[in-house]
Amino acid sequence: MERDTKPADSDLWCQVDDGQDLPKIDEYAVIVEAPPVAVWQALVAFFREQPAVAGRYARLVGASPSGSSGAFPEAGASVAGFRVAEVRSNERLVLTGRHRFSGYSLVLDVEPSDHSTRLRAATYASFPGLLGEVYRSLVIRSGAHRFMVHRALRTIDTLARR
Secondary structure, rough: OOOOOOOOOHHEEEOOOOEEEEEEEEEEHHHHOOOHHHHHHHHHHHHHOOOOOHHHHHHHOEOOOOEEEOOOOHHHHOOEEEEEEEEEEOOOEEEEEEEOOEEEEEEEEEEEOOEEEEEEEEEEOOOOOOHHHHHHHHHHHHHHHHHHHHHHHHHHHHHHHH
């Protein structure tokens, strides 16, 4: 299904490196009782220390990138399934990727408040074709994606408070 125009709210769309616009899928946040620098360090550590299963899954679905390269989180560096598209140290990390069934972006924002930090994760993705729709049902509609994002946010929260 093609769309002709973007909705007025540009937060509902994300443009990736190849110029493709991706619709917003979901957004989750956690309040971390730690300063933004600690949350940023935990966020970077979380992605640098991905479990081996992340690499296996990336290879299974034909993800690009399928593994780590460069000095994460520098722009252009990668971890299994994600390439760094944008980085503003201690503020924002934008990761993009694609595989057989989807093109996607994960936007992570570190937002300071009085005595804590809000870590927000917004997912944008397209699921082209019949196989894309099947994958969307298996991953998004089933709640598996929500579970994994919540787990990642809780892990980063725990790391930041150490």
